[in-house]
Amino acid sequence: MSSTLSIPGESADPADAAAAPRAPRRARGQLRVEALLAAAAEVFAAKGFDAATMTGIAAQSESSIGSLYQFFRTKEDVAEALVGQQVDALWQRLDGLARRASALATPDLGHALAVCFVDFRADHPSFATLVERPGPPSPLISGVRRGVRERVEAILASHAPQVDRRTLHAMAPVVQHVMKSAVQLRGDLEGAELKAAARELEAMLAGYLVSRLG
Amino acid sequence: MSSTLSIPGESADPADAAAAPRAPRRARGQLRVEALLAAAAEVFAAKGFDAATMTGIAAQSESSIGSLYQFFRTKEDVAEALVGQQVDALWQRLDGLARRASALATPDLGHALAVCFVDFRADHPSFATLVERPGPPSPLISGVRRGVRERVEAILASHAPQVDRRTLHAMAPVVQHVMKSAVQLRGDLEGAELKAAARELEAMLAGYLVSRLG
Amino acid sequence: MSSTLSIPGESADPADAAAAPRAPRRARGQLRVEALLAAAAEVFAAKGFDAATMTGIAAQSESSIGSLYQFFRTKEDVAEALVGQQVDALWQRLDGLARRASALATPDLGHALAVCFVDFRADHPSFATLVERPGPPSPLISGVRRGVRERVEAILASHAPQVDRRTLHAMAPVVQHVMKSAVQLRGDLEGAELKAAARELEAMLAGYLVSRLG
Amino acid sequence: MSSTLSIPGESADPADAAAAPRAPRRARGQLRVEALLAAAAEVFAAKGFDAATMTGIAAQSESSIGSLYQFFRTKEDVAEALVGQQVDALWQRLDGLARRASALATPDLGHALAVCFVDFRADHPSFATLVERPGPPSPLISGVRRGVRERVEAILASHAPQVDRRTLHAMAPVVQHVMKSAVQLRGDLEGAELKAAARELEAMLAGYLVSRLG
């Protein structure tokens, strides 16, 4: 999601950029941004958006506060850039699943969906914090929520092309929320209880998908 | 509700204990506490816990900041008192449903559950914000989450006493999260889309309950 | 030092007061004031003037903040009343010593002085806190410091009437500070070290007094 | 005096450690810290620790409140840094006196000691306020008090190496308090009275030292 970052001098032609004398500087900047976003992800995940501080993010990435502001104009910007980056990864996973969806049995589709979301949130614990943060959602956040719905709908459509699109459109948000539940169960329960509940959740989803998608 | 206001234990030093606010002893104080909590509910719902300010809460209730601190030691305390008050109301609704559960057809139970939660959250929009706020949950919050699970399990048990308790125990958190989803749908969608999605969600729940509770 | 308290209706004739219907009320007020001042003494001694709170003083005496302000107009007033009360006690002890001074051997006078001050400060630990508090001293405080000097001088004069008054006048503040040192040693040292140092201090004082008073 | 500024240990979470102010790394910061401590010394001396305000200290040094907190975490910290700085100066003076002590006649030692303390306190009027402030002493404060005793003892030992060390150990706190008295006389008296009393105090000390150190 480099497009969400304001790094000037981004060249369209990589060969061009490599030859330019400013290439090393640009490369260093890229690394800095990566490190800063990684640090931001950790801090946001640990404390939430409001309690996270710009100073803390800079410290976590062993940079100075000045460096942080060199790349991001506000704390909002940091969060948006981070979500943008994570969303790219999520789209990849969901699009990958969409391609495999037609080859799966319906109950397995439910399992695959759950795995997909649970793994993603495990890899990006700050994602939920940022996307579900209180207050009116930014356009990016609204877009993410809509994008998830659309992609879930696309997965369903790929798996069951014969089903009425209107039905799939209504199903998508339900499936989306079941995915969220699958993730959140992991925060509420543990051990055997978690295992049992997760099995129930998948059973519920599988039953639902079978009843609707045949 | 006075039980939700911190009544300090006997401190070693009465001069220190004096700093701790006490439950109101006069009618005026009762009214003030009611007003403060109502104001806090509005502000928390609108901005979330972190972005809410004590000054804002006091202003919303047309009290002085000093009055707010007369009855609540910290912002934390305000949130806990508010959650405590709301939880009492939630327990009443759930216990009421438990009493009616045996008389309902299984699909109607799903509907009744959804209505119960959706109505409650509509009446108390700050509840979700406070209960799901980031950071490690306080004992009260953990207790609330556990309490919901237990009461959902009790409702299921009342409705289907013949079912293995272990099964109900695994089902409860799943149903709990479906309830949460029912609420959250209202934040994501609107109009016809919301209606269709809600119907799907209830269908999923009804199918699940029927399959498990017979 | 009841004269420093603003208790209206103070009658000059006790018989008269006893006969009056308001006697019980007055008696209750007296008790209240005693209790409040005792509480204030504890709190001031424990935390110092600034860190002590009116609420804390009221709580310590199991009264309400309103009661406290019924008898004292400000926190300053409480401190002044307390010092006034304690100073009365100090004057009694010093005047008593002045009467015995002529009968004592000079080294014993030093010991008696030290005992007098150490005992007094042990009985009234808030006295030092209030009298030595930073900032410009109030007239009362200045008066106390002067009064101690005068009384020490009077003790010396009673013990050694033949000595030039000018000399005694110069000695008094020195003796006064040795007394203060005797008290403060108890805060710095303990056990055998304290004992040894206290013996040295008395030796120094005795030597000094003998050299000056013969 | 960077040693007096808190250098935080490696915290588990760098994002949290970031909140801790660091010693200045730039010349500008050094100057600012000097100015802040000088301002703090003035304000503490004038009002005492409790009544001094961080806002007042910042204003006195013509800095913003933010700059003050850039270098000091709390008001406590400011006081400790200031005392640390002053104590370094005191140690220098006392160690210098220790080196000269063997060359002085015993009565002159008393005078030199008095001059040393009186001058130091005149140069650093906030020192007494901070070191003798009510409440339980911090480790630094306790260390200062102990350090003074030890250095006084060292001075005595340097002057009179033949005297039993145990005796010197008992004398040190007494001499320490006489020094304090020498300083405090200046707050109680003035003009001719002060002069006379100071002469008496030195006489007492000289007599004491001669009697003990021969």
Add this chain to the structure above:
DNA sequence: GATGAATGAGCTTTCATTCAT
């Protein structure tokens, strides 16, 4: 470009004092 320093509005909280019942 990188970094530490500077800024100040605004936050939570305290407390002496006054009111009202």
Add this chain to the structure above:
DNA sequence: TATGAATGAAAGCTCATTCAT
């Protein structure tokens, strides 16, 4: 009279953001 409630100025402190080197 006795007491809890009310008030608000002011304190300590934080932190997003901007500056200057």
